[in-house]
Amino acid sequence: MEKNAEYFFNNGIEAWENNKFKDAEKYFKKTIGLNPNHLLAYNNLGILYIRYLNNTEKGIKYLKKANQIQEKQIKAEEQKQNYLSQKKIKLQSVNLKNIGHFEDIQIN
Numbered sequence: 148m149e150k151n152a153e154y155f156f157n158n159g160i161e162a163w164e165n166n167k168f169k170d171a172e173k174y175f176k177k178t179i180g181l182n183p184n185h186l187l188a189y190n191n192l193g194i195l196y197i198r199y200l201n202n203t204e205k206g207i208k209y210l211k212k213a214n215q216i217q218e219k220q221i222k223a224e225e226q227k228q229n230y231l232s233q234k235k236i237k238l239q240s241v242n243l244k245n246i247g248h249f250e251d252i253q254i255n
Contacts, residue, residue, distance in 0.1 A: 152182035159191065168199040186220065189213035 159174030172195055178188040190213040196206030 152178045152185055152188075155181065156185065156188055159188070163191070163195065168195060171195055172200065184216050184219075186213055186216045189216060 155174045155177040159171045159178060162168070162170035162174055172192065175188045175192045175195070178185050179192075182188070189209050193206045193208075193210030193213060196202040196209060198206075200206075
């Protein structure tokens with residue numbers, strides 16, 4: 148079985164829930180190694196360092212990275228929605244242009 152980022156992330160959650168914070172740290176770092184944009188892994192590492200591993204400076208670093216990723220994801224989603232909205236407007240415009248181009252057909 149191929150072990151992907153979600154596999155390690157889920158193991159990190161399980162380790163955290165069992166108070167194995169150093170193991171959770173390793174799993175979340177492995178998650179980031181496989182998926183450098185894994186928002187929740189950065190977020191969880193930040194909280195882990197601040198609350199349980201007594202390294203506030205490192206925790207803040209990871210939380211800032213999580214925030215940067217989240218901002219990029221929000222911006223990408225907004226751009227996607229804007230694009231889809233514009234495409235929808237164009238399609239509606241094309242459909243409106245087609246109205247009135249029908250010829251009267253008489254059926255005897």
